[in-house]
Amino acid sequence: MKKYVGNSLIGIGLLLFFIVSYGVLENEQNQNELMESFTSIKTEAASEKVYVGANSVEVQQLKESNSEVVGILKIPSIYLESPVLEGATPENLNRALGVITGLDEPGELNGSAAIAGHQSHIFGQFLNRLNELQIGDRFELETKMDTLRYEVFNIQIVKPENVDILERQKGISLLSLITCYPERSNKFRLVVQAKQVEN
Template identity: 35%
Template sequence: MSAKTVKRAALLAVLLGITLLFIPLLTDWKTENEQKALEKEWSALNHSYQNPFTLPEVKAIKADKTDKEEKKEPEEIDKTIAIEEGVIGKITIEKINLETMVVPGVAQKDLKNAVGWMTSTSFPGEPGNSVMAGHRSHTYGQFFHRLNEVTIGDSIRIETTSGKIVYRVYEKIIVNPEDLSVLNASKEEELTLITCEPLYSDKYRLIIKAERVH
């Protein structure tokens, strides 16, 4: 092998090393920007909700409303707008220093930059089981990265178009991915958080269940 070839190989190795170092930084930067964009949009939406003079304008720009939709309560209209805009609120768990936006949907594209709400379950603040999922991998940020540290009695705060809701954790379990019982409906207002277990593996599911206390 010639000296020239060795130099080229060494240069390529250095460039590859630099690239591998910058990929996590670039991913974190992109995720942080996505979160900021979602939070900015959420703040703008909340400003509209809190201003009774703005709300009719928001309704007016939504075309082709059906009679059924026009008869919705203001709170129901707010929820519909939030879902359409792609950000339904914010989840905060002080125990693990978590504060992140929540989007409708739990597909990969939804969970890449936020925690996702399973739209087939109850909306936060409504009777029933509201289910949210999030990644633990650094590749997708640290949304539920420390969820395993949450214990019974800890508080979880959800902020939606209806205001702030406080839940208290009453159960923490690990189940198989095929166990859908954690999605079962409830007569009371409760919150279910789902992530993979153990870290960086999808062998099991870590489940945190909480009941509304405020």
């Protein structure tokens, strides 16, 4: 009987291991496909410039592209590189990070933009290490048109209904990174705020 129970537990453990491994591999493949898609979009963007005399004018349709990938968030201090999708819908947040709609475009002076993401419960994925960021840490948001650099200046834990934290702040381009807090709970939101910097 003990041997049967032991073998059953080993079998269940192996099954769970394979399920988790498959999920991790599938997630990585999905992330890679989204980032490759973004790279293709950026390449197309570079080739769709219209030159007028010495000035280059970006084609407006590029900004209005219906592509779902709008950028790649890179945070070296927590080893994060993840695609950012248009809209923080449940479907998007199961695949990557999502821009919260109804706010300003990232990089807009006196504007406020925000990116949301789940804590995926897999070390190093999505925003499950966001709590490790510290004031002064820097990161990048690569968009179709530019690479925007940010420096963290504020970290807060707030209630989900506290949306005032996303209000514009005069003189800066604000980007907020948001995830649920604490881990495996949606009682609060961890909000890491950064301002755009030149270098």
